[in-house]
Structure formats: structure tokens, C-alpha cells
Amino acid sequence: MKGLCILGATGSIGVSTLDVAARHSDLYKVVALTANNNIDLLFEQCLAHRPEVVVVVDEHKALAFAEKLQGSPIADIKVLSGAASLEQVATLDNVDSVMAAIVGAAGLLPSLAAAKAGKTILLANKEALVMSGDIFMQAVRESGAHLLPIDSEHNAIFQCMPAGYESGMHAKQARRILLTASGGPFRQMPVEQLPHVTPAQAVAHPNWDMGKKISVDSATMMNKGLEMIEACILFAMQPEQIQVVIHPQSVIHSMVDYVDGTVLAQMGNPDMRVPIAYSMAWPERFDSGVEPLNIFDVKRMDFEAPNLERFPCLRLAYQAIATGGTMPTILNAANEIAVDAFLNERIRFTDIPLIIERCMDSLTATPADNLEIILAADQQARTVSRQLITEL
Structure with a gap:
């Protein structure tokens, strides 16, 4: 029986993970669940899966959740609050596998803590790798952790790679990665209409059921850009070896092109439970x-x-990965701020890349030698992006 911690239990990946875990309750025990503020769904999940501990990051919501537990059949569940508690539950002794499904930079520290603790990390949080790159991979190597990608594309690549690729055996075999993308909801929309796109339109993905932020990222194809960076880090490939391919049907989830002319593709229905189950x-x-x-x-x-x-x-x-250093962190931070502003109707859809590019032009990348430098670059990019939004 493996102990499972789900970071981001109330998001779409967390919900799908619990669905898979419930099908295999003889193999997995849910030890810990975390949420930011959706305590109603978290309560229902606790009733169904009976974790030992939960984290509600928002302290006021954590108090409300603790009150909600009183007098219920699950009153014995321990309730923690604050971002630091995420790292605490991700490194519990009775946790074997950690589903890292917190969206954005907020997922970096608990995911990295799980890596340092030698856990099996089911990584759905691409931003953690985009930001920390070599630092994250070094932590995995030094602790003996297992890192299994949950993004459907990276999971497909993982399945198509040769055995032993982690040690670099694929370097002389795999020629390139074909990273598929649906193209999002605006693939064929006339360009002149894009400034008038609404948040409701942007979050309506044609093939996948996803959260708001990642749906907007899919519409701008920033999601594919972040996935390209993640693929470079995960599979030790150069950016020029990652070719993005728009495949509107989302049947093929990615491909690996080999030097002998073979192209291996992973196919399946577009449902995140497939890569989740494969990794579990x-x-x-x-x-x-x-x-x-x-x-x-x-x-x-x-x-x-x-x-x-x-x-x-x-x-x-x-451009960000070609520059290197902290520039991928700057790219990610600027995107998070711009997407949030768009979802709150403060900027137009077409302002998202504008804010990101201006932020990247405003800041100088430095070597990403340690976590402190990365987190400082993240905060600086957020500050600059917020200022740029006020100047539009």
C-alpha cells in the first residue's frame, strides 16, 4: 500500500487523481490533501477518501474548514494552514507518492521538497521545472526520487522514450520530440478578432477539461511554450530538437522521432486519467x-x-530558454500576472504576450545558481508586470 499526497486536490488534476486512486484503493491510501480555498469540495473529498491530514493554504478558510469538520464523521482529520504546510505534508514519512498539481509558481517549493525527500513525484506542475530546471533535476538525482511527468504530452514522450533514457542513453537514438498541441479555441479565428476575445471564450477548451489558467495558456499557446521548456529539462534535449505540432484532434499526445526513421507516437482519448494512471x-x-x-x-x-x-x-x-538563466522564470511570472489580469477583465487577450515581452525586455537574466536567485527573479518579474499593466 502506497501513501499518496495530492497537492492541489480540488483542481481538475486532483479530482482526476482521486478518481483513479478510488479505483485502486488496494494499492493507494490517500494520506494528505491540500487546497487553496475550495473547502466545500475538499470536505466532500475528505468524506470519500478519509485522509489523515489536509492543508488549506488560506488561513481564514482553514479555520472555517476546521469548524466544518466538528461534529462530522471525519472530525479527526488534522487541519493545517499556510504555504509552509504544503512542504510539511509532501515530505511525511508515510507518503510515498506526491501528486504535484498546484498551478503556477506556488507549486515549486512543495514539489522541490518532495524531490529532496526522495518521494515519487507525479509532476503536473510544469512551472516548477520551468523555474528551477537543473536545481530540481539535481535534487531528484541526489535523493533517489522518481520523477514521472503527468502532462499528457510529457507522459506520452516518457512512454515513447527508450529504456534508460534518464542516464542519457537516448542521446544517440532520439533525434527530436514532436510536441503536439490542439491549437486551442482560437486556432482559426481571424487575427483581427483576437483583441475582443472574452475570458469565457478563452477558458472553453475544445478537447480538454482544464482549469481557467491553463485553459488561457492553451489559448495563447504559452502552455505549449512552457511544455517545450519542460521537455528540454526532463529529456535533456535542446530547444531546436523540440518541434511543436498543431494536431487539433488531440488523439496523438506526442511523438519521438528516432535516428533510424522510426517515429513512435502515444495515442488515446483526451482524458488526464490516462497519464495519471500510467504514472501511478x-x-x-x-x-x-x-x-x-x-x-x-x-x-x-x-x-x-x-x-x-x-x-x-x-x-x-x-526566446526565454535560448537566453537561459532566470529568463524562463521571468517568462512564467509575467505570464501568470498577465493571465490573471485578463481573467479579471483588466487587459485584453492580445495584451498577454505584450506584457510578457515587455517584462522580458525590461529585465536581465542572471545565472539560476540557487533557489534564492530564482525566487527573487520571480518576484521582480511580478512587480514589473503589474506596473506594465497599469501603463497600458
């Missing part, structure tokens, strides 16, 4: 609860190159 069962497999892909229902599969004029965020991501 690794190195074996078990049922995810997802209907099998009916290949006869796949009438066609289209592939096209992304238009960088339509999707400038993708260009900025390639």
Missing part, C-alpha cells in the same frame, strides 16, 4: 476508468506548424 502504476499499468480509443471513430488526423504571429507566446518561450 509505473512501471506497470492498471485501469484508468477511461474508455478505450475507438480507432474507427478517428475519421482524420491533421498536423500543421504553429503560426508564431498568431501565437507570439510560443516564440517568447523559445
